[in-house]
Amino acid sequence: MSFKLLSKSPRKGILTVRGRSVETPFFMPVATKATGKSITSDDYERIGIRAIISNSLHLELMPGSSVIKNNGGLHKFMNYKGIIFTDSGGFQASSKFFKEKVKKGLIFNNPHTTGTIKLTPEKAMQIQYDIGSDVAIVLDDMAPYGASYEEAKKAMLKTHEWALESLEAHKKLEEENPTGQLLFGIIQGNFYEDLRRESAKFITSLPFDGFAIGGLAIGETQEEMLKAIEWVKEYLPEDKPRYVMGVGKPEDMRILIENGIDCFDSIYPTKNARHGTLLSEEGRMSITKGRYKYDGKPVSSTCECHTCKNYSRAYLNHLTKVKDPSGHRLKSIHNLYYLNSKIKKL
Amino acid sequence: MSFKLLSKSPRKGILTVRGRSVETPFFMPVATKATGKSITSDDYERIGIRAIISNSLHLELMPGSSVIKNNGGLHKFMNYKGIIFTDSGGFQASSKFFKEKVKKGLIFNNPHTTGTIKLTPEKAMQIQYDIGSDVAIVLDDMAPYGASYEEAKKAMLKTHEWALESLEAHKKLEEENPTGQLLFGIIQGNFYEDLRRESAKFITSLPFDGFAIGGLAIGETQEEMLKAIEWVKEYLPEDKPRYVMGVGKPEDMRILIENGIDCFDSIYPTKNARHGTLLSEEGRMSITKGRYKYDGKPVSSTCECHTCKNYSRAYLNHLTKVKDPSGHRLKSIHNLYYLNSKIKKL
Numbered sequence: 228m229s230f231k232l233l234s235k236s237p238r239k240g241i242l243t244v245r246g247r248s249v250e251t252p253f254f255m256p257v258a259t260k261a262t263g264k265s266i267t268s269d270d271y272e273r274i275g276i277r278a279i280i281s282n283s284l285h286l287e288l289m290p291g292s293s294v295i296k297n298n299g300g301l302h303k304f305m306n307y308k309g310i311i312f313t314d315s316g317g318f319q320a321s322s323k324f325f326k327e328k329v330k331k332g333l334i335f336n337n338p339h340t341t342g343t344i345k346l347t348p349e350k351a352m353q354i355q356y357d358i359g360s361d362v363a364i365v366l367d368d369m370a371p372y373g374a375s376y377e378e379a380k381k382a383m384l385k386t387h388e389w390a391l392e393s394l395e396a397h398k399k400l401e402e403e404n405p406t407g408q409l410l411f412g413i414i415q416g417n418f419y420e421d422l423r424r425e426s427a428k429f430i431t432s433l434p435f436d437g438f439a440i441g442g443l444a445i446g447e448t449q450e451e452m453l454k455a456i457e458w459v460k461e462y463l464p465e466d467k468p469r470y471v472m473g474v475g476k477p478e479d480m481r482i483l484i485e486n487g488i489d490c491f492d493s494i495y496p497t498k499n500a501r502h503g504t505l506l507s508e509e510g511r512m513s514i515t516k517g518r519y520k521y522d523g524k525p526v527s528s529t530c531e532c533h534t535c536k537n538y539s540r541a542y543l544n545h546l547t548k549v550k551d552p553s554g555h556r557l558k559s560i561h562n563l564y565y566l567n568s569k570i571k572k573l
Numbered sequence: 574m575s576f577k578l579l580s581k582s583p584r585k586g587i588l589t590v591r592g593r594s595v596e597t598p599f600f601m602p603v604a605t606k607a608t609g610k611s612i613t614s615d616d617y618e619r620i621g622i623r624a625i626i627s628n629s630l631h632l633e634l635m636p637g638s639s640v641i642k643n644n645g646g647l648h649k650f651m652n653y654k655g656i657i658f659t660d661s662g663g664f665q666a667s668s669k670f671f672k673e674k675v676k677k678g679l680i681f682n683n684p685h686t687t688g689t690i691k692l693t694p695e696k697a698m699q700i701q702y703d704i705g706s707d708v709a710i711v712l713d714d715m716a717p718y719g720a721s722y723e724e725a726k727k728a729m730l731k732t733h734e735w736a737l738e739s740l741e742a743h744k745k746l747e748e749e750n751p752t753g754q755l756l757f758g759i760i761q762g763n764f765y766e767d768l769r770r771e772s773a774k775f776i777t778s779l780p781f782d783g784f785a786i787g788g789l790a791i792g793e794t795q796e797e798m799l800k801a802i803e804w805v806k807e808y809l810p811e812d813k814p815r816y817v818m819g820v821g822k823p824e825d826m827r828i829l830i831e832n833g834i835d836c837f838d839s840i841y842p843t844k845n846a847r848h849g850t851l852l853s854e855e856g857r858m859s860i861t862k863g864r865y866k867y868d869g870k871p872v873s874s875t876c877e878c879h880t881c882k883n884y885s886r887a888y889l890n891h892l893t894k895v896k897d898p899s900g901h902r903l904k905s906i907h908n909l910y911y912l913n914s915k916i917k918k919l
Contacts, residue, residue: 261891265611265898269883290866290891297867298887306883520636521643537615537652541644545607545636552611552898 249277251489268307284316300359313360348392365393372446379417409436427459444473496562532564595623597835614653630662646705659706694738711739718792725763755782773805790819842908878910
């Protein structure tokens with residue numbers, strides 16, 4: 228990999244992995260199950276999306292990493308030419324199919340069968356390696372918003388233990404058969420200053436290719452989020468990419484970019500799109516409102532996206548009301564295009 | 574309009590309405606609610622679809638013909654440049670929101686409100702005129718498969734009465750403000766020879782721009798369907814388009830084309846696609862079968878559609894299993910492309 232810093236203030240660079248490049252800062256749409264919920268790789272490419280994030284736990288459950296491996300890896304499987312990050316599944320400990328935490332990992336109910344799956348650091352590395360993503364992410368243990376100091380500390384220490392195990396497992400896989408896959412570490416510590424500092428210090432002392440700051444955008448205020456970044460930023464090496472997981476609101480990304488963050492992901496644009504909330508320079512638009520029934524204008528007259536160039540507010544209002552999936556696609560294309568353009572101007 | 578017969582055997586021609594053209598024979602995808610259920614006008618155009626059919630009753634219920642009229646008509650509303658047919662709503666007398674038949678028309682419950690809507694021939698013409706479709710279709714009264722002779726005759730006579738009223742209402746609208754919209758009549762008569770002949774004789778004596786043969790593909794065998802066509806075909810004028818409603822299976826279309834039919838519509842390709850059944854020269858493929866999980870080939874190696882050029886059977890298997898709407902879109906694109914190409918070779 229190469230991460231080339233082009234400018235320190237504002238911080239701008241180019242991340243290149245396996246011949247695929249993206250300018251930083253960048254925003255990644257979430258393609259949890261190797262699809263963007265109604266949108267596909269051709270849509271990403273038309274929008275100009277150069278990196279996405281998928282979820283290796285979800286992919287292990289369906290269709291299985293062996294299926295993706297045997298189909299030539301995730302890029303080929305979903306026919307996407309940009310950079311693919313994969314999350315480990317640590318965040319899914321807050322999902323409804325999570326069963327329990329054990330000493331060595333996390334256990335999930337398989338929602339497709341009656342069985343369970345145990346995710347250890349080794350297993351999380353193996354899955355992501357088999358899937359063939361460009362950037363793998365360690366298994367971590369995230370304390371929820373409002374966690375006590377003890378709970379947060381325990382989760383942080385477990386995250387550190389699993390970081391070491393993830394690194395070792397990943398190193399072994401890459402030594403046996405090098406693919407150039409990167410591995411990012413995750414800093415935890417909840418909203419406690421000493422824990423965040425301790426975690427940043429420890430994680431950045433390890434030979435990861437980039438650093439994610441986890442446990443944010445989980446219910447805290449923007450002020451609390453910013454504090455967590457301020458506590459850790461002095462530990463982050465300048466020459467490695469910095470990733471805040473789960474953040475996609477323009478107002479949050481702006482302040483984080485000012486604080487040196489390079490990379491984001493969030494379901495914010497697509498989830499909002501499916502619920503009929505469209506983003507634009509003129510503000511948020513709730514497209515199901517009665518006033519848009521007769522509105523022949525595009526969502527935004529200055530937007531160059533496929534949706535705005537071809538379809539009106541009135542048509543999107545109609546598609547949303549009749550619950551046609553084509554509406555979800557057109558609205559998602561607009562919101563992703565907006566955010567992908569917006570981040571270049573933040 | 575012009576309908577130019579280029580060849581009598583096999584019967585081939587070009588239908589031109591308001592500057593829009595389509596070669597006959599042709600198949601129309603069903604865009605009931607001004608959308609193809611997960612696919613949009615840009616998909617139709619990429620596939621090469623030159624004509625579609627929408628449903629004026631459904632559009633009157635949502636978003637309302639006034640909305641479409643005020644948005645510049647259906648072509649502009651859904652941004653489709655091909656020919657648009659609209660059905661009247663007569664066929665919806667077999668749907669679950671149908672309430673009752675009255676002397677002057679059909680009454681439907683509005684599934685979006687607590688109210689009802691009364692569809693008379695005049696109303697059906699007004700809606701289709703306001704929507705601005707290229708080809709309007711009369712309101713008819715269709716007897717179900719297995720109807721008694723009495724029932725079938727009663728429905729046929731009502732169809733004739735409404736045909737006259739539809740013609741008159743349409744003539745009045747076009748005289749007041751000419752738009753060049755065509756009007757097709759519908760022949761009924763169920764599966765009784767004398768009724769089919771009587772209906773064909775009567776309907777083709779009226780100055781319609783084309784003739785639909787209704788009440789087919791409602792549960793009968795192919796043999797019964799063919800008989801109904803054979804009974805009526807001597808009455809159909811050579812110089813006007815002939816449309817069999819509701820037929821989309823290649824084997825049915827082939828035999829009907831041999832019998833001089835120019836035009837078809839059916840939910841067959843898109844409904845099958847959504848249920849995971851894909852059409853190809855090699856036969857029907859049930860994409861959810863386990864054997865496709867590891868199959869990196871396209872649905873059909875000879876197909877030039879967007880889906881086959883970009884995505885594998887394995888990926889479509891996965892999208893179907895995780896129930897992502899993007900799968901419905903990709904599979905619908907393939908089936909429509911297949912049928913649209915197939916009809917040129919039948």
